[in-house]
Amino acid sequence: MTVERIMWTWFYKLASPPYVYGVAAALMPWLFGIAALAIGYGVVAGLAIAPPDYQQGEAFRMIYVHVPSAILSVTIYTIMACASAVALIWRIKVGHAVAAASAPIGASFTLLTLVTGSLWGRPMWGTYWAWDPRLTSELILLFLYVGVMSLRSAFEDPARGDRAAALLSVVGVVNVPIVHFSVVWWNSLHQGATIVRLGAPKMPGSMLWPLLSMWLGFMLFYGAVLCIRLQGEVLNRERQSAWVREAIKS
């Protein structure tokens, strides 16, 4: 088999609900295990091993939760929008399941970003909140998540709710580049990019490694929680199918 053939076969399998259900169940413990290790190292190293910042002192340690959750809030929305687009264009129900499973996780990370950012902002900028472009667009992101979840649950026909919510998430994805580029396009209170910049990051290694580890840990944690929720969402959309009987017996 050629490489392309193998890839396409795998892609088709992803559209199959029982396959996805099985993969999610099997993958979850691994994702969670590695996530726990990465987050554990990140927290310990970030709190105890990384040296204090020259300007911000010990307060800079909040970066270890704020930046990863911010990245995740935007990444999850993008994944949700992509899954929704796939579901709408190719009518693959699993896409709706992924989107529905991701929305509450993404919303919680957006809230975490706003809260940790607020707690960090108070000692650094003197204020818990400012209406600068990045904070505002992150807040809009939270509203978008809530809108998508509300729209999905507003319909009596779940399939229609899925499709409506999918369209809304695709329309709202225009906010994602705004969140990311807002610190580039506008001179504002919020500082610029920390990790994703052309050229090497500005931070020294001892500070950077815990941050990268937290980023990885959060991503894998999202993957693990997604696996759990995805099983439920797939079940909800496939209740009448034969494979479900075997699946829920285990």
Add this chain to the structure above:
Amino acid sequence: MSEFWSMGGYARYVWPCFGFTAIVLLWNLWAARRSLRAARLRAGRALAMAASES
């Protein structure tokens, strides 16, 4: 050790920060498992109803 807890005077920002993070992570795990459990129950009930009808 108390230096660690006081976080250079920023303790009342840093610790709630990490604390809220822990809460969000734990909530995610709890809520996800709850929704999976509910989905399995609903699926079981739907299957039982279908079986009793046939």
Add this chain to the structure above:
Amino acid sequence: MSVGAWEAFLLILQRELRLSFRRPDQLLQPLVFFLIVTTLFPLGLSVQLSLLRDMAPAVLWVAALLSSLLSLDSLFKSDADDGTLEQLALSGQGLTVIVAAKTVAHWLVTGLALVLVSPIVGTALGIPTTAFATMLLSLGLGTLTLSWLGSIGAGLTIGVRRGNVLLSLIVLPLAMPLLIFGAGATDRAIAGASAAGALYFLAALCVLTCTLAPFAAAAALRITLE
């Protein structure tokens, strides 16, 4: 006889306008709401006119946003209720053209009306006449963009219980950049500085939504009508 897309657009536009003018009281409702809301702020704040001027752009814009949102519900609702919407969808004319015509008609009777009334409201809020050109232009672009955004939301929420609230919940986050730049443009004009940057951005947003929103709204209708 087959009708070209442009003729279809004009036909539906005419139909919508004729239907709207048949119910003049429905036409006036968003306008009256606009006037009432803008009155609430000075009443609630009871400050001097010069201080009110600082808040005027924001008050104007929030009131315009809310008034437009209120009337968006009716964009598709009455046609959906009596089955006309399905007939239009089956007519063979692309849904995109139909949606575009309905949205433009909606803006003409709602947004444009707000823009025309805004000098009166602006004066009441203390906005100097030198800023009127910017105010009118920014409100015009903004309400048009809002009508387009709202058409997507309206298409998604037809037939949903309490759809009006959900519609606002969906549309307002998307409309926040509008508010920021629209009020910002008027702010700058009041201060005497050039509002060109903000106006260009508003125009860009307007063009973006004008070109993309009809397709999204048509897709939304297809989802609802299936």
